[in-house]
Amino acid sequence: MKPLRSVFHIGRFALGASLIFTFQFSIFNSAQSQTGNLGKFDSRLLHYGIQVGYTQSKFDLDFSADPELRQTLQGVTSYYAPGFHIAVIGDLRMGDWFNLRLLPGVTLITREVSYAWEDGYLVTHRLAERSRNVESVYGDIPLELKFRAMRYHNFRPYLTAGISYGFDFASLRKNRNKTDESIIRLQPSDMRYSLGMGFDVFLTYVKFAIELKMTFGLVDLKVQDPDVYIRSFDNLHSRTFLLSFTFEG
DSSP: OHHHHHHHHHHHHHHHHHHHHHHHHHHHHHSOOOBOTTTTGGGOSEEEEEEEEEEEEEEEEEEOOOHHHHTTEEEEEEEOEEEEEEEEEEEEEOSSSEEEEEOOEEEEEEEEEEEEEOHHHHHHOTTOOSEEEEEEEEEEEEEEEEEEOOOBBTEEEEEEEEEEEEEETTOOTTOOOOSSOOOOOBOSEEEEEEEEEEEEEEOSSSEEEEEEEEEEEOSOOBOOOSSHHHHTEEEEEEEEEEEEEEEEO
């Protein structure tokens, strides 16, 4: 079922982005393109910038099929939680419409996991936790292809697609907790693909951009553990929504 859900999410995101992009592209093509600020900026072979952003992240997970565990737990769900992102940008021009971008950076994210225990289980386990927060500090190395529409005055919309590698510096994969508090341990390495859309605004001295992007994890991050909080799901994949602001000069 996970591949079907992934295809559905990708299709829904791509359809919305395509409709908006097509609408903008048709408007821009119907009018004569005019150069305003930074008229030769997009003709540069290479330029640099910085990106800061707000994230919302969660786990894409499957509830365990273990019948014994299902007698004590009705379900497990992950909810979006906020985070922060910062990166530097290296942008290589590949023609009038395409750019290749490298965006190494750091992302601080939190993901919430909620547990729906059976009432009978809570009677005998009053200290059972109903939610857990999993924090990560990722060092990211994304590589993206940027497709730009025609520029109109000081605006230029675009689409992005890419793949990235992330290493979680806060990973507790090797942590063997000896207290009564269990820990959701994650694999430190993650591979993701991304789809995004945004628009460039050419200001007097810099190019500013607002971008929306979704990233989908390809690696099962779960570390096998006999603890009930970890056994309650069969796999964990990352899912992150990013609203970012970039400044390029």
